[in-house]
Amino acid sequence: MVKVKIGLGGVTEPLVSKNMKTGDWGTEYPVVDEEKCTACKNCEIYCPDGCIKVVEKEGKKVAVPDYDYCKGCWVCFTVCPADAIKMEVKELYKVEVC
Amino acid sequence: MRKVVRGFYAIAHAVKLCKPNVICAYPITPQTEIVENLAAMHAEGELENCEYITAESEFGAASILVGASAAGARTFTATSSQGLILMSEVLYNAAGMRLPIVMVVANRALSAPLSIWNDHQDSMAMRDAGIIQVYVENNQEAHDLVPVAFRVAEDKRVMLPFMLCMDGFKLTHAYEPIELLEQEIIDAFLPPYDPPVKMTTKKPLTFGAYAPPPYYMEFRAIMHDAMERARKVIEEAMKEWSSITGRDYGGHTFTDYDEAEVAVVAMGSIVSMARDVAEEMRKEGKKVGVLKIRTFRPFPADEVRKALENVDKVIVLERALSLGSDGPLTLEVKSALYGTSKEIHTVVVGLGGRDVPRDLMVKIISEVYEGKVKPGFRFEGIHEYEEVIP
Amino acid sequence: MSEYFAPGHGACPGCGLTIAVRNTLEALEGKVFVSNSTGCLEIISSMYNRSAWGVPYIHSLFENAGAVAAGIEAALKALGRKDEGHVVVFAGDGATADIGIGTLSGMFDRNHDVLYICLDNEAYQNTGNQQSGLTPPGANTTTTPAGKIMPGKLGRKKDMVSIAVAHGIPYVASASVAFPMDIRRKVKRAVEFEGAKYIQIHCPCVTGWGIQGKDAVPLARLAVETALYPIVEFENGELVKVRKIKDRKPVEEYLKPQRRFRHLFRHPEGKKILEMIQKIADENAKRYNLDI
Ligand SMILES: Cc1ncc(C[n+]2csc(CCOP(=O)(O)OP(=O)(O)O)c2C)c(N)n1
Ligand code: SF4
Ligand code: SF4
Numbered sequence: 001m002v003k004v005k006i007g008l009g010g011v012t013e014p015l016v017s018k019n020m021k022t023g024d025w026g027t028e029y030p031v032v033d034e035e036k037c038t039a040c041k042n043c044e045i046y047c048p049d050g051c052i053k054v055v056e057k058e059g060k061k062v063a064v065p066d067y068d069y070c071k072g073c074w075v076c077f078t079v080c081p082a083d084a085i086k087m088e089v090k091e092l093y094k095v096e097v098c
Numbered sequence: 099m100r101k102v103v104r105g106f107y108a109i110a111h112a113v114k115l116c117k118p119n120v121i122c123a124y125p126i127t128p129q130t131e132i133v134e135n136l137a138a139m140h141a142e143g144e145l146e147n148c149e150y151i152t153a154e155s156e157f158g159a160a161s162i163l164v165g166a167s168a169a170g171a172r173t174f175t176a177t178s179s180q181g182l183i184l185m186s187e188v189l190y191n192a193a194g195m196r197l198p199i200v201m202v203v204a205n206r207a208l209s210a211p212l213s214i215w216n217d218h219q220d221s222m223a224m225r226d227a228g229i230i231q232v233y234v235e236n237n238q239e240a241h242d243l244v245p246v247a248f249r250v251a252e253d254k255r256v257m258l259p260f261m262l263c264m265d266g267f268k269l270t271h272a273y274e275p276i277e278l279l280e281q282e283i284i285d286a287f288l289p290p291y292d293p294p295v296k297m298t299t300k301k302p303l304t305f306g307a308y309a310p311p312p313y314y315m316e317f318r319a320i321m322h323d324a325m326e327r328a329r330k331v332i333e334e335a336m337k338e339w340s341s342i343t344g345r346d347y348g349g350h351t352f353t354d355y356d357e358a359e360v361a362v363v364a365m366g367s368i369v370s371m372a373r374d375v376a377e378e379m380r381k382e383g384k385k386v387g388v389l390k391i392r393t394f395r396p397f398p399a400d401e402v403r404k405a406l407e408n409v410d411k412v413i414v415l416e417r418a419l420s421l422g423s424d425g426p427l428t429l430e431v432k433s434a435l436y437g438t439s440k441e442i443h444t445v446v447v448g449l450g451g452r453d454v455p456r457d458l459m460v461k462i463i464s465e466v467y468e469g470k471v472k473p474g475f476r477f478e479g480i481h482e483y484e485e486v487i488p
Numbered sequence: 489m490s491e492y493f494a495p496g497h498g499a500c501p502g503c504g505l506t507i508a509v510r511n512t513l514e515a516l517e518g519k520v521f522v523s524n525s526t527g528c529l530e531i532i533s534s535m536y537n538r539s540a541w542g543v544p545y546i547h548s549l550f551e552n553a554g555a556v557a558a559g560i561e562a563a564l565k566a567l568g569r570k571d572e573g574h575v576v577v578f579a580g581d582g583a584t585a586d587i588g589i590g591t592l593s594g595m596f597d598r599n600h601d602v603l604y605i606c607l608d609n610e611a612y613q614n615t616g617n618q619q620s621g622l623t624p625p626g627a628n629t630t631t632t633p634a635g636k637i638m639p640g641k642l643g644r645k646k647d648m649v650s651i652a653v654a655h656g657i658p659y660v661a662s663a664s665v666a667f668p669m670d671i672r673r674k675v676k677r678a679v680e681f682e683g684a685k686y687i688q689i690h691c692p693c694v695t696g697w698g699i700q701g702k703d704a705v706p707l708a709r710l711a712v713e714t715a716l717y718p719i720v721e722f723e724n725g726e727l728v729k730v731r732k733i734k735d736r737k738p739v740e741e742y743l744k745p746q747r748r749f750r751h752l753f754r755h756p757e758g759k760k761i762l763e764m765i766q767k768i769a770d771e772n773a774k775r776y777n778l779d780i
């Protein structure tokens with residue numbers, strides 16, 4: 001039998017939601033066009049899941065989504081002023097209709 | 099220092115000496131004067147490192163203490179009756195969150211009809227919340243138990259709210275000579291509150307998480323364990339405190355006579371009169387004793403069973419109802435006596451402040467002693483009545 | 489950004505609540521104590537062993553987050569720990585305007601040093617889109633369903649901003665997740681005031697409103713641009729700032745894409761309700777002088 005750890009009065013550790021990988025929720029995912037991205041951080045500010053961040057990449061600052069958590073909600077797509085985000089359908093959901 | 103004071107002052111004074119950090123309450127008769135006294139002490143600057151908050155309701159008062167206690171404060175409130183049941187959702191929550199809030203309940207009847215007078219229906223309604231409940235017989239006992247309440251509630255083996263129940267008006271407003279506690283002995287007995295966990299930005303924990311089915315049951319089981327552990331902690335604390343103060347009230351229960359054939363089981367201020375009557379009857383050669391229940395939660399079933407081992411007849415004086423069932427104290431006593439064959443009388447008295455005169459107590463006990471009444475449930479000190487449609 | 493609110497939480501994709509929360513925590517650099525009422529935010533973020541919170545957080549009940557925050561503040565004061573952080577409430581519109589308005593009013597009245605943020609998604613979303621006092625008129629909710637004779641919610645949206653101002657607290661504002669930098673500015677401004685502060689943030693709920701993630705921010709913006717959600721700011725009872733609207737849009741533009749208002753465009757009472765909603769927008773624009 002597993003021993004269940006019960007924090008006194010329901011007190012629980014911080015930031016452990018990270019153990020839940022929500023990246024498989026969505027059917028679509030954002031792809032950043034690094035050429036177009038101006039690193040304005042709009043996507044980072046708006047993302048409800050805090051999973052797209054502007055980082056330094058090969059000397060250039062660009063937005064990078066974290067597909068472990070991204071739910072494919074389109075919010076970043078709608079707020080990007082540079083038209084740098086494209087939403088793509090995951091392979092899994094590309095079903096052929098015959 | 100011996101002084102003639104009223105019950106509410108005896109409580110307020112003891113609370114002050116326990117150095118609470120947040121006091122929050124809402125006035126309701128007959129608790130009002132307890133918080134008025136604390137407010138006055140606060141206004142005079144007698145409460146150091148203490149916030150006194152007048153809430154917008156008892157619901158708010160209890161909620162404020164949930165936040166304060168979670169943030170690491172020693173907390174106190176007092177209430178009665180409607181105020182207590184208005185708090186009930188918060189109190190269940192505080193118990194589940196294992197917050198050692200200490201409260202005094204000035205026991206009063208519940209509406210409807212509205213009654214400001216004394217019985218135990220209010221605290222009985224909170225029986226299953228996961229709150230320790232101790233009932234006192236007089237104001238010295240009430241005064242003395244305030245530091246015990248804080249110590250037990252805040253003990254790391256317990257961490258549960260503590261409800262000190264005292265009869266409204268009968269005790270809260272009675273003048274009695276009280277040996278008032280001194281700051282030094284309380285300081286030696288009651289360490290400052292050292293919460294095992296608290297809300298702080300230094301260690302940002304999540305309080306009040308919700309538990310899905312794989313966890314909920316364990317949370318409740320652990321509360322049950324804590325309540326069980328509280329038995330020992332209460333006893334320890336009471337014993338140590340008695341040796342310091344020199345005043346011993348017994349442990350979870352107190353028996354005045356070991357050879358009783360008929361025993362009266364009761365809680366609160368009514369115990370004094372029952373004991374007085376029993377003593378007198380013993381002088382007449384009648385083997386009558388009184389079992390005072392002090393701790394109602396956790397219920398001292400073993401002690402009760404042992405105390406009543408050689409008794410033939412038990413009279414449970416009920417100050418509350420569980421409408422549609424036996425009296426709430428009787429249910430506990432019967433369960434403690436399970437498997438024995440004693441005559442059990444449930445006698446409901448003194449609801450909504452109805453007087454229980456000495457004559458009535460004599461009648462109740464004598465009739466049982468002489469075998470004039472059948473066991474079972476009955477009201478005493480009640481008029482004949484009939485329901486009419488106005 | 490450092491981590492005050494982690495991913496992996498259970499909000500629906502495109503939920504507005506977490507945009508508001510993340511930007512508030514960012515603005516205060518995580519120096520906060522959070523008191524949260526029962527509701528969507530609590531459920532998606534505070535499951536045992538799955539907490540998303542990186543700041544001290546407490547959930548007690550549906551209707552007492554304001555009082556719990558007051559208690560935290562009192563404790564910090566009594567224990568000399570006030571400089572540890574700001575006490576912030578996140579509460580739903582139902583928790584704020586309905587069931588918890590008593591404890592909220594008490595907290596305002598005593599003027600605790602607490603920033604109360606109402607996350608206004610315009611219904612009890614956690615329990616499946618039942619109407620609240622902040623549900624706008626005409627909305628189809630599960631307790632104000634549009635049917636043959638009923639056109640959705642009949643009453644108006646309770647004016648919580650004015651109720652907060654009427655308490656005489658030092659800072660009151662409305663905001664929208666359409667403008668997160670404005671949220672951040674207001675949060676920072678709010679905590680400069682000692683005492684109770686109230687910010688009501690319009691947060692689209694994709695599930696309850698019947699919209700998609702890609703509509704969430706644009707619709708929140710339209711609520712502002714139609715004057716249905718006036719963005720205002722009061723300091724010490726004085727209106728100090730409003731978000732002006734250029735070429736105010738007709739309310740239909742905001743209402744039409746949302747499933748909760750769809751019936752208004754075919755219900756026999758619909759036209760009347762639409763006119764009433766437009767009137768409310770016109771009144772808002774006039775009252776706060778929103779048009780430019
Ligand atoms: C006393 C009480 N009544 C009802 C509920 C059920 N309940 C839980 S959350 C909720 C609605 C929350 O609505 P709101 O405050 O607007 O937050 P939202 O979920 O929409 O963000 C209700 C009705 C409860 N938990 N407690
Ligand atoms: S699609 Fe949604 S969740 Fe994914 S990065 Fe964009 S905003 Fe974040
Ligand atoms: S919003 Fe667009 S331009 Fe701005 S950082 Fe994100 S991807 Fe780059």
Ligand code: SF4
Pocket residue numbers: 498499500502503504505528529532609613614692693694695696
């Ligand atoms: S139901 Fe609405 S408010 Fe709740 S998590 Fe989903 S989108 Fe957010």
Ligand SMILES: [Mg+2]
Pocket residue numbers: 580581582607608609610611612613614620
């Ligand atoms: Mg809501």
